[in-house]
Amino acid sequence: MTSTTDDPAATAGPPGIDPATLHRPDGSVDVPTQLALYRQMVRMRKFETRAYDLFMENLVKGTSHLSLGQEAIAAAFGEAMEDQDYTFATYRGHAHTLARGTSMTGVMGELLGRSCGVLSGKGGSMHLTDVSHGVMGSYAIVGAHLTIALGAAWSAQYRGEQRVAVAFFGDGTTNIGAFHESLNLAAVWKLPVVFVCENNMYMEYTPIGSVTAVANPAADRAAAYGLDSILVDGNDADAMYLTARESLDRARSGGGPSLIEARTYRSSGHSRADPGKYRPDAEVAAWKNYDPIVLYRTRLVTRGVSEADLDAIEETADGDVETATVNAKASPAPGADDLLRDVWSDGGSSWRN
């Protein structure tokens, strides 16, 4: 067992943030879990790096939103959640979907618009869903899925099931009405739901501070709903994991909702090929030095995990990404029979007799 708080890499804190304001969860993360977290983050990073290349080759069409640099958050919840729990993600949801165990081929195929995609090519990168792994959807209208997560949590509560719904969203999402409606109703009904704000400091191309009345867009609003203000280092996989466990335990034991604001940074652009030029160079550089995977690797090595073990995780992930790419490229495009399917639950799309 190792503690998070005695580690220099953990206490340095994210750039520009007073470490004293950060939530320091109790407890420690054991090495097997740490290796699992590392594996998760590496898979996400390598998958999305490949997805970007395929976008530049015009094999991924339309749009794509990467969460490069934000991996610790999805990884932490992926490890902390139980099989029966529900994930509600955004258009920036590749990592959150992979974190629950969805096949890479299924996700890659969806990005490429192939029939091996998890949605048979009908949803695309912004709508990844895999109910068999608890991924209840990825939503592309800002804020909507927070309300939908309420319903999944409500149905678990109604049946007395030990399930938690987790909704991931960005800093920009805290300024839409659905966020506030969701926080209020979750608190009033004491729903087993965790709201995870990934504050990457930008809503598209606008710095969040310039359009938000408070400094911490989620944490500073928590009090309005009778919730604890939780600001956590979103690039520290251990702190994220322990915070995730706390909130999931609270929800599962009837303690109601949590709102977590995880401070992080997306190292790539908002979407597609956005170079992110609207961000100051010094800011980009500072966060580049605070990369969650690099930090974590250093920490694990410091704690005695062998470089060889970590390299093996990376190599396996490389192989998985390559296999997924080959599979997806080889998969046929969806056919005409898919076009008119599944509007209704009888499988069809008929609206008249």
Next chain:
Amino acid sequence: MAQLTYRDAVARAITQEMERDPNVVFLGEDVGGAGGVFKATVGLLERFGPERVRDTPISEQAILGAAMGAAMTGLRPIAEIMFADFFAVCWDLVANQIAKSSYMTAGQVSFPLVIRSGNGGGLRFGAQHSQSVENWAMAVPGLKVVAPSNPTDVIGLFAAAVRDPDPVMFFEHKGLYSSKGEVPDGEIVDTLGSAKVLRPGGDATIVALAAMVPRAVAAAEALAQRGIEAGVIDVRSLVPLDTQTILREVSATGRLFTVEENPRLCGWGAELVSIVAEECFNYLDGPPLRITTPHIPLPSADALEDMAIPSVERIVTTIERAMQS
């Protein structure tokens, strides 16, 4: 058989379905303790308790989001949006989320839910509390759209909607809540997508929906006095749409008149006319004609609102003139 108001039929319908299936839950603003602003849900809270009948804050997005999330995880929610005009503040959930997610996920999720709402005018509520918006819903693939005209249909179609595996927009007409009808005893279950021929007629076919149905029937009676035999069809369900019944009747009479409460453009009747034009053009003896509210917001003053919404008199004179020309 018993006389029942349209309003009491709503409560009976919800009761029937909640008693049958413990997965049916009900949420909305003022639906429980207050029994609904139209008093259409009186007694449900007392009967089923606060776990199944949930009063919500004024959060239309959260109401529909909660219904959606509950439906995709095994419940069969009934959500109330108090006035159909309020769909404008939560249309994302209706049009982008609930309607599309089955298709987008290649059928991984389905949404057995009913959204019921007070629709329509005639109550002098003005432009933001009087609209007939069933055509908003009809324009979105993935929604079933129902609008009953009488108490028995309220119960039967509502039961069908709750039991349907897909999302159903259930438009109750505010102007009909106090209307009465004979309702059979016992369980009533109807089928979605079945229009009803209320009155046969060899000269013309009038197709109407919700509050326009009683007016169409009254107009047909008046027309009969003047020697024109007009049949009346209650569409009841816009999606799925019973085109067979309508095409059959229109082919027999050769004339189609729609009576629509919605403002003119893109009303359901326009779709019907296009179907008739495409599929039974050769049987028509004259142009199909739509009798609608003008393309204006609804005014509040009774004198004005009565001029706007199709009246029995307007239906009669329009049809009479068309049949004579």
